[in-house]
Amino acid sequence: MTTFNDEQLAALEPVHNYFQGHAQDNAAFMRQAFLPSAHIESMRDGVFTSWPLDVYCERFKGTPAADEPTRKRSVDWIEVHGSAASARITLEHGAMKFVDYFVLLKTEQGWKIANKAFHGQAAT
Template sequence: MSDEQAIGTVVHLYVDGMAFCNEAALRKAFHPDAKIIGNFQGAVEWMSRDEFIAAILAEPPAAPGTQPLLDIEITDIEGDAAFVKVTDEFAGMRFTDYLSFLKIGGHWVIVNKLYHLHR
């Protein structure tokens, strides 16, 4: 599997994890020290991976068989670092996410998520 395919797999894991409130998928997609940052409801939101997962799990999951929105717009890979711009939806809101990846021990993980909430 190419690096781009491996990263795409993690992006799908992340989006499906959000849509279906799958804690195990989200823990696999994100590094334990990852940060999730963006403006939400008029304030800067700065969360740890565990705080982010708790927020996801507080929402109802998408119905089984639902196809979550996932539009990978940019993938840029340089050695063991990568960046992905993806548009997705969660809890009726549309986001553009800027995901930073690092290849650790042969596996790609999200180390940072900067997001924009569309109005």
């Protein structure tokens, strides 16, 4: 188990909101986690995809996935330098594994995810 210092734990607060958003299928947690200007980006079938936060939040309908009890989410690492941080997390959702990279900023409202880039693939 990874041990984080106090500075890292503070920067991980929005990541925990992000985890709750996924677990509860609840956009309100995502809005707490991300800056309003955030984009969620990936390459899907060779095509660049960039969703603003509002479009991303439309995916969450308030109905947790049937396999939610078996899903896993973990923080692989986080690096903090002053008011900026980056983190990598892994999500295992059934047959899919996602690796998310976050850029985080410390704002007047606390730490927020500024942007997310991710890769999804079939779990092995």
